[in-house]
Amino acid sequence: MRTSHLFTFCALLLSSGAFSQQPSKIARIDSVLRWMSEREMFNGTVLVAEKGKVLYKKAFGIADPKTRAPLTTASAFNLASVSKQFYAMMTMMLHEGGKLQYDDPVQKYLPIFPYPGVTIRHLMNQTSGLPEYFDIAAANLNLLDTLTNASMLDLLAYKRPPLLFTPGERWEYCNTNYTTLASVIEKVSGMTADKFFQQRIAGPLKMTNSYVYHLKMKTWPASRVIGFQYEGGQPVLNDLMAFDGIVGDGNVYSSVEDLLKWDRALYTEKLVKKSTLKEAFTSGRLSNGKSTGYGFGWFVDDRGTRVEHTGSWVGFYTQIIRYTDKDQTLIWLSNSSRATARQYVRDIWEGKPIQLPQTELITNINLVAGNGLPAQKTSVRIMNDRIRDIGKLTPYPNEKVTDGKGAVLAPGFIDSHSHHDRGLKDEPKFLAAVSQGITTIVIGQDGDSDPVDSLKGSMKKIPVSVNVATYTGHATLRQQIMKQRLYRAARRAEVDSMKALLEKEMDKGSLGLATGLEYEAAFFSNTDEVIALAKVAAAKGGRYISHIRSEDIHLEEAVTEIINIGREAKLPVQISHLKIALHSKWGTAPNVLNQLEKARAQGVDITADVYPYAMWMSTPRVLFPKKDFDNEQSAVFATQELFDPSKSVMLYFSANRSYEGKTVSEIATLNHETPPKALMRLIRDADEKKGSAGIAGHSMAEEDIVSFLQWPHTNICSDGAPDGHPRGHGAFTRVLGPYVRDQKIMPLETAIFKMTGLTAEHLGLRDRGLITPGNFADLVLFDPATVKDNATITDPMALSTGILKVWVNGQAVYENQKATGNFPGRFVGR
Structure with a gap:
């Protein structure tokens, strides 16, 4: 495995902040955009002007993913929500011409509009309470439909979805406001919005590459830019879709050159009088007099010296900022589904420090993505803490590269039942965990937990190398409320107090309720007590995990109890470290699994985790x-x-x-x-x-362990700690080595699924457990031919072999059989 640590001098300057000492903001903007364009982080055009003079104007990349035609500064991008300011201007023109009043009800012009209390001003100021049209429309379109303003208005009239709030009561950005406004414009003006725009705005201002375009039009101008996104290092179409027969909230196209003409016109009376235009740049007011920060199609700062708007739709990201006190303009248009550069350009112009994203390319790997599907030879790119891309990728200039040399790259293993948190303060490197590929530990097990706030505080004070999630312990709740009176069932008042504590912990990010019913602090509780608490977890979207009441003489009854808890509380339930610990019942794993499968068939979402030791x-x-x-x-x-x-x-x-x-x-x-x-x-x-x-x-019997490992609904855990039982250092590598490679009890892809994607599913974790673009970059690179646990009872802290490199949130935490000293671990909440 070879790792390249080369960076360009420019990139080092920018990422370290040293480049911020350069006197020219324009030079910095150009350098950043070139750097990002080389790394497929920016494809678009940018213009910066002061007092109408162009200080910077440049195009980067392609206008069309099919033709690969280059962009120019005359290329017309879909402005997405930046379009709203143009529909606001059309409305102001009609108002100035005496055709409508801002405080007229929309119903005056659109009789079928079903909300009598909504005015045109409410639409323009985004204070109407209308719901977003996307979900309404999606539920009523077939594969051949294209949404239009008329069909959307008909849907509102027919469906009559309730308002989210009384008009004027609060501000909430909503695209339905401006699609409705476009319908008003067309009704009052007697012409389509595209013709009105061309006759009253684009034509007079000589905006030669600006127009309204939607999918109901048969042709489009040659200057139209096509949206795309990068997949596997290749540009793939991400352009207009079934909603794009509608206008008002978007679908105005323009170039940076034309938008500067628009900007200059706003300092004049070419379109409307200054007194009319002033209201566009004045913050709206709620019914209680509170300012909204939004005028007519523009966000307005408190002083009124900066007005702006951003847009995002399909592959397009856009922005226009007007610093009216300095007569400066910043215009940024992109068509590659990536908005990262937008904030950087703004921050540089406003004199703020920036930190450029960092990437790492992992090449020459067999990717086992955590979904159970066969491995594929490919490459993976990390950007900051996320997975950026997967495919036949080539290195960017001077990019950090890790050569996997044919090893397996898998998602970082998620330990669904861990006691490694004993090292939170003493061993923040979590060598026991990361050396076997674990990147996330789930604690609060067996009924014992720390408060979420305490855990977060500890991780803030002493950063750690792994992610940490937690359940809330039943025994801990009992001890807080019942004190030393644990050897009985809780009284109703005590249960109510425990429920209140659990609810607070759930709100802070606890995964759910964990019990250790075999242990004395909880053994004397009854099932009703547990169900009452489990219902609190269920109401918060949480889960229940249990060291069940018996793993030996009363195993069947204990399994029945957790099934009943899942059925009554209506939440997913998981058996911790499933086992048969009674010698006379060895070999009866099929009976236990049949009991679990029967419950699943009856609608109980019951699963289990298991570790590979007798x-x-x-x-x-x-x-x-x-x-x-x-x-x-x-x-x-x-x-x-x-x-x-x-x-x-x-x-x-x-x-x-x-x-x-x-x-x-x-x-x-x-x-x-x-x-x-x-x-x-x-x-x-x-x-x-x-x-x-x-x-x-x-x-335990080996045949039972294998049966439980093979059950489709068990994921792998360690139940391990930094010392003691060898499982703390070797559970996951023991599965990969002796059980999968040597005994071949299941395919490698299945084993990894049980360590990653399935575990994340059982825990309700998002953005982890799968290697897919957008997920967090928790990764493990290992050699399937040599991976092996070495920890034993006599040497429980021996490190595994075959684990080559481990990343947590995009940073390497383990490599060359030792911790790297990076501590990127995070608290992972529900």
């Missing part, structure tokens, strides 16, 4: 399902059915450190007692000394 890790107290820790008969049952004392190791035991690393059988030998008595001793000693105890219990 050992769990917990407190030895879980080996007493009846919580009768001094009952030798229960201890004997535990050693016979619940774990193998000869293979189960005490990972930590604060009451007697000499026990750590020894099996329960070895501890029994040391004390000249049976394994059941040794188990009772461990719990008794830990209680008496109020110490902590953790055991890696060997109690």
Whole structure:
């Protein structure tokens, strides 16, 4: 794997801010636009003028993705919402001619318009309360229809969608205002909007490359620019669509040269009197007198010294800014579906610092995108924190390049059940996680969580290398409300208090409710209590995940309980680390899966996660399902059915450190007692000394693990921490190596899907888990031939091999078997 770290001198100056010391803003604008054009970040034209004098005028790129004809400064772009100022001007002309009044109801001119309280002023000021027409129209168009102003007006009259608010009550930008305004213009003027525009604006101002064009017209002028977008490094059509028989909110075409003529006319009375024009640049007022910041087709700043508008539609992004106190004009038009350069040009002109986007090209890879589909040989480009493009891409000038040398590039693995947060303060590099390809950990598990605010505060104070999402713990809620009274079901008032706390945490970004019903802090809760809380999570669009009440003697009942919780609370539910921990039930995974499939068939969205080990890790107290820790008969049952004392190791035991690393059988030998008595001793000693105890219990069958891994609705997790059980360092690489490559229990693409896309789906996470343009650039590059877990019980922190490079939010966090020292991790909220 080879990485190039070359940057041009210009790019370094710009990104570091050193270039901001250059005296000429124009030189800076030109340099930035050239740099961005070379990187497919800008395709368009720009003009800057002062007092009518052109200071800068230039075209970059192509006018048509099919012909590759070059743009010129006379090329006419679809202005998108910048068009609104022209329809406002047409209305002002009619007003000045005595043809209409601003405070007339729209119904006066359009009788079928169904809202008697809406005036022309409401339309122009964007205070009407009308809903956007896009959804209304989309639901009523067939594949052969093209929306027009007349058909849209008919739809409003027929559908009568309710107003969003009383006209004049508030400001809300809405394209329906200006499509309706265009209908008024045509009715009052007696001519189509395109003819009115040509006769009253474009013609008099000699705007030779300006016109109204829509899909109901048979031909278009040669100057018309075609919208496109880049896909796989190639320009692909992204131009007018079924809505584009309509005008008013867009579909005026113009060039930067013509828009300067328009700008100059606004300082004169060529079109309307100055007294008429003044209102266009005056902020509208709500019914309560509050300023809206929007005039007639223009955004207006508080001082009235800057008026502006932007536009975006299909492949077109546009902007015009008029600094009226300085008589300066900035015009920016683009047709490549990318608006990044728009803000940079403005910031440079206004003397603000800029930070250019950075890209990295990952070439020569087998892309496994996280959707379960076969791998493809391709390249991936990152821009800042997102995936920019996928395809046969070539490097930009002096671009950073990572040569994958034929390795697999997959989405960063999402650990749906993690305890790696124990390293939030002590190990922000999260080496245990990133060294096995994990880029997002999901914490708050087994009923135990920290408040979202505390988590965010910790990550702000000490940045980390991985993304972190969290559930809200049921036991934590119980402890906050019930204090030490945990060994009973909660009272109604206590449940209500817990619900209020959970609701607040959900609003702050918690994924949902997590329970650890096998543990004592929650074991004595009843199902009704859990359902009541799960309904709060459901109401907020959240989820429920559970270390179920029993993974051994009452497994079937525990599975039934989580199914009922999902059914009653009506939310997705997930079983944490699905397993069969009762020796006499080994080999019955098909029975459990049949129970889950039956629930799914009945409409319960139940899933599971699973880790690839026959050992769990917990407190030895879980080996007493009846919580009768001094009952030798229960201890004997535990050693016979619940774990193998000869293979189960005490990972930590604060009451007697000499026990750590020894099996329960070895501890029994040391004390000249049976394994059941040794188990009772461990719990008794830990209680008496109020110490902590953790055991890696060997109690699962390999055939069950494989069955659970193969179930289509299980995703992979680690349930791991920075130390202790080897799963903390090796769960994901253990699946990829021993299980997928060696045992071939499933295709590699399926395994990665279970680590990424499926996990994101189970968690309700967006923009992660798939390698697709626009998603966050959480990525892992690995060699499928050598990837392997190396962590063991005796060496639980051994790093995996075969993980070549890991990116989180576009930054490398792991490479060459070590952390890079970058900390781009973010809190990921619901």
